[in-house]
Each structure stands twice: as structure tokens, then as C-alpha cells.
Amino acid sequence: MAARTMIYGTDYHIHTTYSDGREGPEACIEAAVKKGLREIGFSDHLNPAGEHLKWCMDHNRLPEYAEHIMKLKAKHPEIAVRMGIEVDYLPNRENETRRLINSFPFDYIIGSVHYMGEETVDLGPEFYIGKDLDLIYENYFNLVCEAAATGFFDIIGHPDLVRIHRFIPDDDITHLYSMMASAFEIHDVAFELNTNGRNRPLNDFYPDRKYLSLFAEHGVPVCVNSDAHFPERIGQYFDEAYDLLRLAGYKEMAVFARRERYMIPGL
Numbered sequence: 001m002a003a004r005t006m007i008y009g010t011d012y013h014i015h016t017t018y019s020d021g022r023e024g025p026e027a028c029i030e031a032a033v034k035k036g037l038r039e040i041g042f043s044d045h046l047n048p049a050g051e052h053l054k055w056c057m058d059h060n061r062l063p064e065y066a067e068h069i070m071k072l073k074a075k076h077p078e079i080a081v082r083m084g085i086e087v088d089y090l091p092n093r094e095n096e097t098r099r100l101i102n103s104f105p106f107d108y109i110i111g112s113v114h115y116m117g118e119e120t121v122d123l124g125p126e127f128y129i130g131k132d133l134d135l136i137y138e139n140y141f142n143l144v145c146e147a148a149a150t151g152f153f154d155i156i157g158h159p160d161l162v163r164i165h166r167f168i169p170d171d172d173i174t175h176l177y178s179m180m181a182s183a184f185e186i187h188d189v190a191f192e193l194n195t196n197g198r199n200r201p202l203n204d205f206y207p208d209r210k211y212l213s214l215f216a217e218h219g220v221p222v223c224v225n226s227d228a229h230f231p232e233r234i235g236q237y238f239d240e241a242y243d244l245l246r247l248a249g250y251k252e253m254a255v256f257a258r259r260e261r262y263m264i265p266g267l
């Protein structure tokens with residue numbers, strides 16, 4: 001279809017060797033250009049508490065990261081290179097978070113909830129076994145709404161990551177998605193349709209495709225992101241994601257530069 005080639009493709013959720021990605025930024029840019037994307041954004045993991053360095057960037061490396069990405073912006077006129085970061089939302093770490101995100105000229109900040117207390121929701125299914133799933137979901141969605149309310153973040157990452165291991169409450173949880181869509185609308189944050197869930201036990205995107213029209217009705221801006229940890233996954237499943245968004249009523253996508261949001265029509 002001719003219309004498909006017209007889509008202004010962006011992928012703002014990409015991990016490199018600065019955190020837990022397999023390759024450096026150069027290999028990612030090469031892959032993105034091959035995919036025909038118009039913008040690529042880097043978003044390595046940053047934990048405001050400076051913990052979990054196995055998969056998060058050491059704070060001491062931030063200046064090097066920023067300098068590296070800024071150089072690549074100038075070096076690659078064939079694609080717009082954006083400097084983002086994926087920051088863990090940690091309640092009670094507001095000061096560190098504010099300081100970190102204001103210390104470098106980021107184009108956007110992705111805010112993600114990976115932790116509930118000391119535990120990570122995405123590492124393994126153990127987290128869910130024998131627990132009250134209704135309560136886990138309620139707590140997780142509340143944390144995501146809190147993250148949106150901080151004003152620190154431009155994009156909320158994988159808004160229902162708790163689905164990752166397919167532990168999903170039996171009861172209807174539409175009200176949780178309504179609460180989330182309202183919070184995103186009120187606090188003026190975008191969310192991502194994250195295609196990486198397809199590579200995880202969930203085998204589908206985040207958030208649940210059933211609720212995309214709800215986000216559209218609330219006018220919440222959206223980006224399509226791969227959350228790639230390998231260059232070959234950049235832009236993965238994007239045609240399906242665009243179709244889903246169109247079906248849900250979306251007509252435009254959000255892009256970011258120096259923490260300003262712009263809308264690109266033609267989805």
C-alpha cells in the first residue's frame with residue numbers, strides 16, 4: 001500500500017551497550033536507516049537510585065553517553081537522532097530524578113515502572129506465583145499513574161508491563177485502563193505502543209490492544225517503540241502496530257525534540 005511507505009517512522013525506545021543492549025549506538029543507527037525510519041531515539045536504562053547496574057547505566061557514564069549521542073546527531077543527516085533515556089519511576093526519589101533529567105539536553109524522557117517495592121515485575125514469573133493478581137494490577141496501574149503525575153516524563157513506557165508473564169486477572173480490568181488513560185490525559189504525557197512484548201512470554205504488545213481506543217478517546221498522544229535490545233529488533237512489528245492504532249482511531253503520532261512534543265499526521 002502506498003500510504004504505508006509515507007508513514008513517518010520513529011523508534012524512541014532502544015537500548016545499547018550503555019545499559020543492557022547488545023550493540024553500540026552506531027549499529028542501531030545503521031539498522032534504523034535500513035528499516036527506513038525517519039528518527040531513532042536512544043533510551044538506555046537509568047535508575048535514579050544508582051542501583052541495578054547489571055542492566056542500568058552507571059550515573060558516571062551519563063556525560064559520555066550524552067556526548068556520544070550528540071556527536072551522532074551531527075554525523076547522521078540521513079536520520080534524526082534523538083537522545084532519550086528510560087528512567088525508572090521510583091517513588092521517593094524525586095530529587096535525584098529531577099537532577100538527572102535536567103543535567104543533559106535530552107529530547108525526551110521515558111518513564112517506566114519496572115519495580116514494585118524491591119522486586120522487578122519483568123524478570124521472571126516467580127513474582128506472580130501465589131499472589132493476588134487483582135492487587136498486583138491495581139498497585140502497578142497506580143504506580144504508572146503516579147509516574148505520569150510527577151511531570152518528569154514525556155512518554156510512559158510499556159504501561160501495562162505486568163502482563164509480561166501472562167498472569168492476568170480473570171475479572172474485567174477496564175476501569176484500570178480508564179484510570180490510566182485519564183491520568184495520561186490530565187498530566188499531558190504520551191504513551192508508547194511497545195512491540196517488544198511480542199518477544200516475551202506475553203506474545204503481544206503493551207498496552208493491551210483491547211484498550212487502545214480508550215487512549216484515543218482521551219486524546220493521549222502515542223509513539224510506536226520497539227524497546228529493542230538488539231539492532232535487528234529496531235522497528236520490529238511496526239506495520240501491525242500502525243494498523244492497530246489506526247483501527248483505534250489514531251491519526252497522528254508524537255515526536256519529540258528538546259522535550260517539546262510535536263504531532264505528525266498521516267498515520
Ligand SMILES: [Zn+2]
Pocket residue numbers: 086112114157158
Ligand atoms: Zn522498560
Ligand SMILES: [Zn+2]
Pocket residue numbers: 013015086227
Ligand atoms: Zn526498555
